[in-house]
Amino acid sequence: MTIKQLRAFVAVAQTLSFAQAGERLYMSQPALSLSIKALEDGLGGRLFSRTTRTVNLTPEGHALFPLARRLVAEWDNVEDNLRQHFTLRRGRVSIAAMPSFAGNRLPSMLMHFRERYPAIGITVHDVINEQVVEMVRNRQVELGITFEPASDLSMKFKLLYLDRFVAVVPRDSPLIECTKVCWEDLQTYPFITLQRPSAVRVMLEESLSIGGQKLNVAMESHQLATIGRMVGSGLGVSVVPSLCIQQMHELGAHCIPLANPVIERPIGMLTKADHELSVAAQALADILEQLSV
């Protein structure tokens, strides 16, 4: 029994005519006749009782008809569904991104993606850097956007760009005139930064300790938006990835390049090394990469 034979059976059963069914199936009537004969032989009995003049279902054919119709319909569904996934007319892609990225660059990138593939659903997990790595590892998401993690053979990291940290100061700060600032310039102001599990905080401390410097934290938050608004209100200064520059401006703070130490971190896409991306995820990855050049 082949799918072709089953389609032929359904067509003949519906039209009760080999000639008409042949037309519908785009095949000659003798070929159709042979096909039905092969089906009957394969099953071990007749499905149609036919004189040269009239065609009718046998009781067994009658029993097969609804089953055959269902099988063919399900078959077509599965096939069509899969084809739509491959042609990006259906699907869903889950990604995780650290908040600084998810809240700044990502939305406009997703706009591009959605414009191009409006039928693909997107699930974004806005979680801290470490959780991004975990979610990729656990395959909760296909794609993660993070700072480059410690090298791990089970993960693949694709650089999108280098992010250089910048200082954030109030609009009325004297530092506002500088084209760049050093850590010493900032130390005279209360320092506001993210709470501990945050990668930004950790990377900041690491970079400073290399230069023998120390972080004196006056205030902490775990929301970038809060930090921005605190700095904007004149409560103190901060250092954030350049990703956040626009957000900081919108929150009323001002950003200045940080010259010493230069804190530069690769940001990119993280995937499981041993698992291929879905076509949808690959399409998203392609767009993210393309928009990061």
Place this chain on the structure above:
Amino acid sequence: MTIKQLRAFVAVAQTLSFAQAGERLYMSQPALSLSIKALEDGLGGRLFSRTTRTVNLTPEGHALFPLARRLVAEWDNVEDNLRQHFTLRRGRVSIAAMPSFAGNRLPSMLMHFRERYPAIGITVHDVINEQVVEMVRNRQVELGITFEPASDLSMKFKLLYLDRFVAVVPRDSPLIECTKVCWEDLQTYPFITLQRPSAVRVMLEESLSIGGQKLNVAMESHQLATIGRMVGSGLGVSVVPSLCIQQMHELGAHCIPLANPVIERPIGMLTKADHELSVAAQALADILEQLSV
């Protein structure tokens, strides 16, 4: 997409090895490789991510796997089920038979059928002659057993044998010595027979009226068993199809050939002319015919 390809896909997805799957499918590994390739090309994307050393499902392949398994399973079910019907290892046949037949000859015939085809279910409708014809006409049953009905092009009648009516008398009747009796012999006793819608009653009246004779009914019943017991108790005499001889004996009555008038009626199988029998019904018809020779 063909059923063969889908089976190949399932096998490879389960073993994650073209070599092993090839063995299971009884085909060479290169042929399997080509088959999967053809499937992937047809669907428009990869289902397996494979290096020369390891095979893995792509996300799309992963999505297809349960669907493919279900499709293949349903396919096999339908195919197997139909094959079993054709080989008489599954099925049901519905027949209708007039009470005189259903209660006498039929049971032993069904025993033969059941012995030969124990998996075929049988539904017997024990109804009066006219209803048998109706049930065949309405396709409530595939097969009917009746006296030959008025010829009707939409029905097919296959003679099983001729039934000759016999007289039924009490064991202590003086008639018991006769090798045959005439209507006149019976008329001296109270006559017991079936009620009006019954074909036996109608045919009896018809036959008598041809010879200018008349039926004086002393008692009526609509059960043959009741008649038998009434006659057996000495309440009167009756005339029944020879079908019922054994039953009458068991009920304590005695049967004697009826010589004048001779009432002879063809009994046979009735089917719809334009509808083929199921293999199960045909098998039953064959056995009924064979046992009637």
Place this chain on the structure above:
DNA sequence: CACACTTACGATATTCGTAAGGATT
């Protein structure tokens, strides 16, 4: 006699197995 299904037959396509090639552990 015309129509509709079946059979016959030659051509085309598809499928398969063997052999050779390439990549990974």
Place this chain on the structure above:
DNA sequence: AATCCTTACGAATATCGTAAGTGTG
């Protein structure tokens, strides 16, 4: 070096369309 998948190619098989055959209304 061994193993496993892919590509190449020739052979076997299957499928299809045209043409001829057959039975029915």
